Amino acid sequence: MPVVTLQHRRLERLVGKSIDEILAMLPYIALDIEEEGNDYVKVEYNPNRPDFSTDYGIARALRGIMGIEVGLPRLNLVGSSVATFNVDASVDSIRPYVLALVAFDGRMDDEDLRQLISMQEDLHMGIGRKRRKVSIGLHDYDKVNGPFYYTTESKDFKFIPLNSAREMSMQEILASTDVGKAYGHIIKEHARYPIIKDAKDNVLSFPPIVNAELTRVTEHTKNMLVEVTATDLNTAKDVLAVIAVTLSDMGFKVASVSINYDGYTITTPEMSYRRMSLPMDRLSLLGLDIDRKEVIECLRRSRLDVEAGEVDGNIECLVPRYRVDIIHWIDLVEEVAIGYNISRFEPRYPRLKAMGSRHRMLKVLDDARSVMVGLGMLEVMNFNLVSMLIQYEMVGRRRDSNAALVVEESKSKEHEVLRDSLVPSLLAVLSRNVHEPYPQRLFEVGKVFSRDGDSIREEWSVAAVIAHSSANYTEARSYLQALLYTLFGIDVDTEPVDEPPYESGKAAEILFKDKRIGSIGEVSSSVLSNFRIRVPVSAFEVIISRLYSK
Structure with a gap:
């Protein structure tokens, strides 16, 4: 968030109020005080208010909210082009x-x-x-x-x-x-x-x-x-x-x-104001009992204005060109709240008593962790954003440009894409621990991401890797069966499949009611070589979200 430094004397001159009054009002125009000195204050502003990037813009808003100068700001404009x-x-x-x-x-x-x-x-x-x-x-x-x-x-x-x-x-x-x-x-x-x-x-x-x-x-x-x-x-x-x-x-x-x-x-520059309609009935969102006259006064204190008369019960607002943050009627409702002065809002307990609780899916995930730990595995946690190198190239996977969620102009090679599988990250952890004793049995519970048409799909997945001199498909399958039977009381089917990062002929897709929910297999020697892992590794990954609603 950007920060601007404000000098006390300048603020007093620009606003026309004492610095104590000004400082007390800053939070109510959505400015966070970051630091106070003897003769200055540093405030953080939201990037959607670029007019707050100088003390002139902040003073303009303060003069409005404090009732010194209301309505559209008067601009010192010259007529024709020069x-x-x-x-x-x-x-x-x-x-x-x-x-x-x-x-x-x-x-x-x-x-x-x-x-x-x-x-x-x-x-x-x-x-x-x-x-x-x-x-x-x-x-x-x-x-x-x-x-x-x-x-x-x-x-x-x-x-x-x-x-x-x-x-x-x-x-x-x-x-x-x-x-x-x-x-x-x-x-x-x-x-x-x-x-x-x-x-x-x-x-x-x-x-x-x-x-x-x-x-x-x-x-x-x-x-x-x-x-x-x-x-x-x-x-x-x-x-x-x-x-x-x-x-x-x-x-x-x-x-x-x-x-x-x-x-x-x-x-x-184009400095003409914009016209926007504010439906009066939408003001009920604020929980205030205010009439049209007071709404107009609030808007004017927010340095907006209104046109005379109503159109279908709406207030026709005039928005200055520099207020680039106002794009919808809900933004006008917010301006009414700011002009009303948020400090005047009285907090109330809701009439309806309700109790919150954890989502049941989180309970399933906790149970999955307990099962895996009980099976002798060690949990690791990796970032959701990973590198293209680890997620695709080193495991021999091809990136589906229509499904992958790639960060535009990423500043870090380590954070380029949202992962659609947990196994590559687990292999990367194994590669950083090749000097540790074996066997190594690791698991992770995390989200995987993919594009589903125009929407984004987020699903919870459990993945595990088993690394030691005799790690194989059968061992991975036994861990998978123990996990799913303990969690859901189910068994699953497997069908042979050739897909990375697994060895050809030693991999399968995991099916439940003929629906794919994951994959299992022995990691190929070429992938192990890419990660500099010197022992056999078997792995599985199952998308728990698809079983939760079974």
């Missing part, structure tokens, strides 16, 4: 969208600049998906000349990047700078890279990697150009709206920019 961006078709397959605004006549101190840059990075990491979806460039507008051009250049194109004193090629920037190494993978596969230039061919930005040193923003910057490049247009509009309202609160005059695409033009 600049133009021309978008070249060469960016279409790389990063097709650019939006922009110009902010005039601002005054910033060191803390304003720190907050602005912190907001930029929080937006990059959250809604921007680590710059893959959206990236932001802040520029000193007085250093450049419009119109501006969003186009591409070859990898050998050179300019002076931010925090550098010399020209570097775009390829060199990706290879040798910290930001290039961190974000270069986003565009590295393309033959040409995106670039933003002005009318005099000065470079402003190499998105989503780095700005040019020429347009560095400092506390002395009075006029600012903000550009947002993206792969998703709506997300770019959301980000620019958050920046626009923040700059307006900082005292800048925010002017629009015309963006010329091939065949059409848009003007940004």
